[in-house]
Amino acid sequence: MKNRIIIITLISFLLEVRGYAQHRKKHFPAATFHQANAKITGISYGIASGLKEKHANVLTNGMRLELIGLGLILPLAPSSPINEGDDLVQVRGLKFTEKINGLNLSGSGTVCGDCIVNGITVGAIGQYLFAANGISISIVDNVVEKQNGLQFSMFNDVYKGSGLQIGIGNSAVDYKGLQVGVLSNVTSKCRGLQVGLFNKSKLLKGLQLGALEY
Template sequence: MRHTKTITTILFLLLTISSYGQIGKKKNYFPIWTFHQDSINIHGLSIGLWSFNSEPRHTNTNGIKLELIGIGIGIPLIPRSPIVETDSAFIKLEKEPLSERINGLNLSASGSACHCLTNGLTAGFIGQIHFQVNGISTSLFMNFTQRHNGLMTALFNDAYYMNGLQVGLGNNGFKTKGVQIGGIGNYAREMKGVQIGLYNKSEKFKGIQIGLWNVNQKRKLPLINWNFKQDNE
């Protein structure tokens, strides 16, 4: 009798796992499909009008994602930066399910804005808003990424976690490791690396600042400033 109950329990668990796998399984499309469909894998070219922060689609693109229009044209009109300002806000955002994951190229006519992860290159003409980029993010005017590893370039760049290189007229990184190069100025709340610009400022800095005026938690100096000691705070 005990053996019968054990076998029944095992069969029930196997059927439950199998059913769950069938529900969670994504459909695969090759070589071209639209990224507007939910819960799919696209291998090749995924194409659509735009991406934006709405309900997550759980869609993966392995290849090239192409937005024919994008919504980057509206990004310069937003009243404030969409980048979070505290660790608790970032952790909350990190727990949200990704809308899309792009492994390869993410190209948008005006720019995309979504809770997306891009491994590779993402480019939009006017502006972009992404959750995470591992690689290169570039646009003409504005670039916003909650977490960025690699190269970030635009007239204005803003990231919460930045590991790598920011190049633009104005750069902002709350927690930055790498290099900021700005024609007018750079600001990072917490940074490890190099700042190069007319004006450089960081509230918690470790590295070298090069510019007309440089400010960190230790001192304010023209031309060159530095701090290599780890704060005890």
């Protein structure tokens, strides 16, 4: 009886996965990312993601082009969208709006709290993503909940990350790696090296280099 239940459960799971995959429409070589359940191989394009496409399940393999993004207004936000008390979900369990494998380019910056980029993401003014694995670059603000790799901007903010942060000011809740800030580096938990004029960490296992440290 127990074996029968296990077999039925496995069959149901496989059928569900198969049905889910069949609902994702494939596009090549180009299509808009303003649609649901799409797999785009080549170039995806659009304007201002993160408005209506909640849990749209769009996968781009190649290049994603966003003419104008909400990163234009990100520097005007009164505070960072990252909260030290956040309870982040696992990437595998996230119902994402978009997942980009390759290059993400935005004229002003992508703002999408449940988007994932595996590769390189460039937002001219600011960007906010759930996860970035690779390189994320912006001019003013670069905010990522989970960052693995290089984060480069005037002001970088990450909840949990590993790699390298380079900017005028860097902040993180939990970081493993190197922070290089012209003015400041602030973390709650850091296990690597902080280099800046002002460095602050509640829990540091590494080295701080700066004029003011605590």
